[in-house]
């Protein structure tokens with residue numbers, strides 16, 4: 001039975017711990033002791049479907065949590081590093097990962113063990129070979145004798161993190177030697193009884209794959225959002241029909257073509273920016289990625305214009321924001337375009353009431369008493385001048401005429417086109433539907 005340590009219990013690390021813990025011996029480490037005490041009670045500190053189910057299952061099987069990197073890692077076969085790599089002044093901030101590698105190095109320098117350190121955090125190309133490996137070497141540790149170093153980028157999405165962990169579409173393993181790569185391949189073959197698509201490559205290629213993957217998806221979104229903005233000006237068109245048909249072309253594919261208020265979250269904005277900065281640093285100006293980023297930043301203006309066109313003046317208007325999470329099935333509001341929109345509307349003197357099935361607590365931590373909050377949809381709509389659907393939560397799809405007729409003026413801006421409103425009493429505008 002393999003022993004596994006997972007350092008950094010965010011979406012990636014915790015989902016991995018909750019899944020691997022059902023198969024093998026796992027210790028999860030996170031420096032935030034408050035989080036650890038929540039996890040020790042079998043609870044997650046963020047909302048993610050099915051996560052607590054897997055957590056409990058794994059804990060019954062022996063999954064443990066610690067708040068610091070300890071000697072446990074010495075006897076681990078695999079040490080997965082899943083700490084955050086945020087962005088700071090447009091550049092990736094590697095402090096967390098460097099600290100963790102130093103802690104691991106210190107522990108390893110006193111013993112004769114050879115765990116495989118597996119970098120799962122998203123890091124800019126070259127980080128594993130040019131930054132991480134040298135730290136281990138500084139401690140006198142030798143690759144293949146005292147440690148193995150592998151790259152294994154993660155592709156899970158928030159909101160379906162457990163599903164994506166249990167059913168990955170691909171597993172990418174980067175490394176510089178066949179033997180340790182094989183060891184991780186064997187481990188995954190044991191963990192996933194069904195044969196997986198496992199791609200073996202070198203570290204830098206694995207690192208580029210992760211950025212290329214996210215940047216391509218972001219490009220698809222900025223592309224379809226541009227088409228949506230065009231459709232908006234073309235009566236008789238609906239971006240969803242266009243997305244549906246171009247998505248039938250297998251060279252394009254039908255996913256990630258849902259136009260909306262712009263992509264948010266802790267990954268796409270950060271990763272597109274990190275890749276732009278990295279490309280610049282090696283002497284290449286990636287014009288396409290610059291345009292992807294700019295198009296995304298501008299998309300919230302398209303939403304604002306739809307509100308303005310309908311309301312004429314914004315000052316003093318009561319606006320209901322339906323959804324503050326950056327996507328459905330999560331309570332995460334990081335880089336949520338909804339937050340950007342609320343800030344903009346507040347600057348225009350609007351009164352805001354926010355509804356979100358899961359993210360109200362996080363939203364409160366940003367706006368405090370500057371906006372109102374409601375857990376009841378009808379409460380949110382009552383006497384409102386305009387409702388803006390920002391997050392495609394399932395419960396918003398069930399909203400009907402009678403709910404919107406509670407509003408002072410039933411104006412609905414649907415940035416995700418999840419509603420089918422026929423009634424003439426409601427002024428419905430879908431982003432990407434030409435009027």
Ligand code: UGA
Pocket residue numbers: 122154155156157158159214217221255256257258259260261262263264265266267268326327328
């Ligand atoms: C993204 C990638 O999809 C994952 O593969 C990757 O592992 C992850 O980043 C990461 O690097 O950690 P995530 O940001 O969790 O996952 O969620 P997505 O489902 O990709 O959504 C990102 C944003 O795009 C959201 O704001 C979402 O509303 C928006 N989106 C997505 C659309 O507007 N339309 C779509 O068709 C799909």
